[in-house]
Amino acid sequence: MERRVTIRDIASALDLHYSTISLALRNDPRINAGTRARVQEMAAQLGYRPDPMVRALSAYRTAQRSPTFHATLAWLTDDRHSLYRNNYPFFGFFEGASQRAKELGYLLEEFPFRQSAMSHKRFAKMLLARGISGILVAPLPLVRSRARIRMDWSPFSAVTIGASLAWPRLHSVGNDHYSMIQLAVRQAIKRGYHRIGFCLHKRTNERVDGATVGSYLAEMMRRPRLPVIPPLILPSGSGRDDPRARAAILQWMADHRPDLVMASVTPLLEWIAEFTGLSVPGELGTLSLNSAMETRQSGIYQNLHHVGRVAVEMLVEMIHRGERGIPPLQHRMLLEGVWNEGETMRRQKDPA
DSSP states (O other): OOOOOOHHHHHHHHTOOHHHHHHHHTTOTTSOHHHHHHHHHHHHHHTOOOOHHHHHHHHHHHHHSOOOOOEEEEEEEOGGGOTTSTTOTTHHHHHHHHHHHHHTTEEEEEEETTTSSOOHHHHHHHHHHTTOOEEEEOOOOTTSSSEEOOSOOTTOEEEEESSOEEESOOEEEEEOHHHHHHHHHHHHHHTTOOSEEEEEEHHHHHHTTTHHHHHHHHHHHTOTTSOOOOOEEEOTTOOTTOHHHHHHHHHHHHHHOOSEEEESSHHHHHHHHHHHOOOTTTTOEEEETTOOTTSSSOEEEOOHHHHHHHHHHHHHHHHHHTOOSSOSSOOEEEEOOEEEOOSSSOOOOOOO
């Protein structure tokens, strides 16, 4: 059997310490770029391949030890949606991510990159000076559906939550909005609803690349016996007291007479019931795509906490593998929502 090439073989060929070889193979920024390139080129020439059994043993030993502090990870936010502002909309993501980081021996610290007068170049240098090589990009503000962060990403392992970051195209973890709509429509049909309407804000649809509207139309069109009600897309930022939103909702309800309305967020459903005066669920069923578990509102529980945990796991694995910079091919991990029965829909029909 041919002997496996080891890290010590590469170290002997280059007259370097084996610990330097190990760091260079993981693209650790503590090793200069020239040495990393030499090590990786020699590894390729010698036919070096990581031993999966050694990696598995290392992972097992790590799991058996109490977590010790390794490093700080950056939670990158826009200052307009900072942890330190009231009603931070993405706290569930941060809470899950922070908890999982602590379990793995990391500290998750917020860095609002627009809060200071730093350029993106200086911001990246500041992170490196702090010894931070892992970045988790939080969902960015609703006021801009797609954002760009133009800094040098080559020294960092980075993951983004959701689809609000247009550039760079990093690996991402988010909610599977397409499958959530499918689950919602199927639950409505099981309960005997036939005229299923969908209401959301324009910016919300943009932030998920149209996945919700696309899934709704696809799901309804495959059921020719059910009418396809045009989705009601309200202007971005319109609130309960906006007369345009009120008029649009009343006109849409009068034109299409849905027996159930599902919406991207629960407040939209509350407005519709208030404006129309219809009783819920007696005269109108309501279904939220962002329902909290064990609440009266029927709908989908997105479980932001779990999304944050998985995002940190992906980021830490990238750090361990030495994967840095913008990936040549973006990976997206989408997590399904969970059904919350609630009390705002009819009970499911007897299967018999």
